Amino acid sequence: MPTTPQADEATLRRDLAAAYRLAARFGWDDTLYTHFSARLPGGRKGQQRFLLNPFGLLFKEVRASDLIVVDLDGKVVQGGAAMNPAGFTIHSAVHTARDDAHCVIHTHTVPGMAVAACEQGLLQLNQISAEFHQSVGVHPYEGVAFNLEERSRIQAALADNMALILRHHGLLSVGPTVADAFCVMYYLNKACEIQLAAAQLASIAGPVTRIPPVLSAHVRKQFRGVEHERQLVWAAWLRELDRSEPDYRL
Known part of the structure; x- marks a missing residue:
């Protein structure tokens, strides 16, 4: 993928803080856990720096x-707070492997974790899920992400x-x-919410129907254009x- 010029640090700080506030508003938070990260501009390969929320x-x-x-x-390397070691293992894997991945968002939402427990993963049930047709990888569970060796497997997935x-x-x-x-x-996350709702309705309304792969591929192409x-x-x-809540900018 082509790379996109990075914003300056002040803009990245504003946007990442906004992402945390919006996530709280949408119910994506998990007390002190899960993280969003943003790569700071500059720095040679292997020496990049990243913005992250402080643990606590x-x-x-x-x-x-x-x-x-x-x-x-x-x-x-900057800031007077600690971080959660397991929290950045996943993020560092992605940032290292993908030059275009300037931002990484990781969540523990109920719909997301429910779909993550399903053998078939995200199903093609609606227009929203079609945006992700053949665009979502799957990484097997290996326990809490303390093991740095897991990074190569995350990258491959x-x-x-x-x-x-x-x-x-x-x-x-x-x-x-x-x-x-x-x-x-x-x-x-919304696609996962819809899948969870459809599964609940299936018990009284009958089996759900899936979008045919050819049509999902067409819709995915449409989404790429916008x-x-x-x-x-x-x-x-x-x-x-x-x-x-304008204080997020401070």
Whole structure:
């Protein structure tokens, strides 16, 4: 994939803090756990630095100035707070393998974890899920992500996909900007919500139907043509945050 020029650090801090606030608003938070990360501009291969939430803050508390800077090994190089070692193992794997993955979003939502427990993963049940046709990898569960050797297997599972289902764990999305990665996660999680609802209805309404693969491929191509609209959605979300909780920018 072609790379996208990175925003400056101030903009990345604003956007990543906004992502945490929006995630709390959408119910994606898991007390102090799960992380979103953004690659800072500059730095040679293997020496990049990344913004991450400090361990101890709720998503709804995160401000731009609270974000810490870590290196590829998860060492805090700027900021007076600690980080969760297991939290950055997955992120460092993705950032290392994908030059275009400037932002990585990882969640533990109920719909995402429910689909991650299903043998067939995300099903082609609706227009939203069609956006992810053949664009989501699957990584087997290996326990809590303390083992750095797991990174190579995460990289292989993600490949060039825009998202990853972590078996028995949750969801992950990537993007060249915070806006892209966040919008991908928003709709991936919504597709999982719909799948969960469809499974519940199936017991009283009969079997669900799936979109044929050829049609899913067509819809996926249609979505590729409007990916630039994610920036418009992101701008709208920022306006809402500016009205209701502008301290995220501090």
